[in-house]
Amino acid sequence: EADIYQTPRYLVIGTGKKITLECSQTMGHDKMYWYQQDPGMELHLIHYSYGVNSTEKGDLSSESTVSRIRTEHFPLTLESARPSHTSQYLCASTPGPSNTGELFFGEGSRLTVL
Amino acid sequence: GENVEQHPSTLSVQEGDSAVIKCTYSDSASNYFPWYKQELGKRPQLIIDIRSNVGEKKDQRIAVTLNKTAKHFSLHITETQPEDSAVYFCAAREGSNYKLTFGKGTLLTVNP
Numbered sequence: 001e002a003d004i005y006q007t008p009r010y011l012v013i014g015t016g017k018k019i020t021l022e023c024s025q026t027m028g029h030d031k032m033y034w035y036q037q038d039p040g041m042e043l044h045l046i047h048y049s050y051g052v053n054s055t056e057k058g059d060l061s062s063e064s065t066v067s068r069i070r071t072e073h074f075p076l077t078l079e080s081a082r083p084s085h086t087s088q089y090l091c092a093s094t095p096g097p098s099n100t101g102e103l104f105f106g107e108g109s110r111l112t113v114l
Numbered sequence: 115g116e117n118v119e120q121h122p123s124t125l126s127v128q129e130g131d132s133a134v135i136k137c138t139y140s141d142s143a144s145n146y147f148p149w150y151k152q153e154l155g156k157r158p159q160l161i162i163d164i165r166s167n168v169g170e171k172k173d174q175r176i177a178v179t180l181n182k183t184a185k186h187f188s189l190h191i192t193e194t195q196p197e198d199s200a201v202y203f204c205a206a207r208e209g210s211n212y213k214l215t216f217g218k219g220t221l222l223t224v225n226p
Binding site: 031033040041042043045048050058059090094101102103105106107108 | 115146148150152156157158159160163201203207212213214215216218219221
């Protein structure tokens with residue numbers, strides 16, 4: 001089924017650990033995004049990509065990094081996790097220029113750093 | 115860049131009443147305005163959207179209005195039901211830029 005998948009859904013780790021949040025979509029979308037959602041609900045764009053080998057930082061500064069080696073895959077990495085990184089991370093994608101503009105979200109990865 | 119303000123942050127209504135959520139945007143180049151609904155523990159999902167060449171759009175019990183001159187748009191939900199309880203986000207996208215700027219969200223509670 002065409003969808004956008006995130007793993008892990010929940011992760012609890014200790015300070016200083018390196019983690020990678022995986023995001024894959026099977027819809028053939030070229031544009032992908034990472035949002036950080038805090039407990040107060042607000043969605044903050046932290047990274048986006050308009051295609052393979054294209055990545056940009058979003059509106060909210062983040063210590064995470066991303067890569068886009070394949071169209072369908074957009075992983076997010078934290079080299080050294082800290083308690084301030086505790087949050088929900090939502091991956092999203094949208095198709096090309098002739099689309100409705102709808103953003104499709106994954107189910108999210110909830111990260112807790114102790 | 116674009117800035118989207120959303121009000122109110124929380125809204126509580128009785129089942130059957132109407133609910134209205136309002137948003138303003140700052141960039142006159144923005145031309146696409148979607149609304150997303152996020153139920154507790156779920157992912158945000160598009161419920162309705164409107165483009166800048168349209169003033170109003172309806173889909174059953176939900177409608178969106180857009181005033182380009184005033185740079186504001188609103189979501190209207192009629193005959194609210196308990197399953198309408200969720201967080202609602204407005205958003206704006208400028209021109210050919212494919213980044214959406216979201217409002218801070220409105221927690222809607224529909225009391226039976």
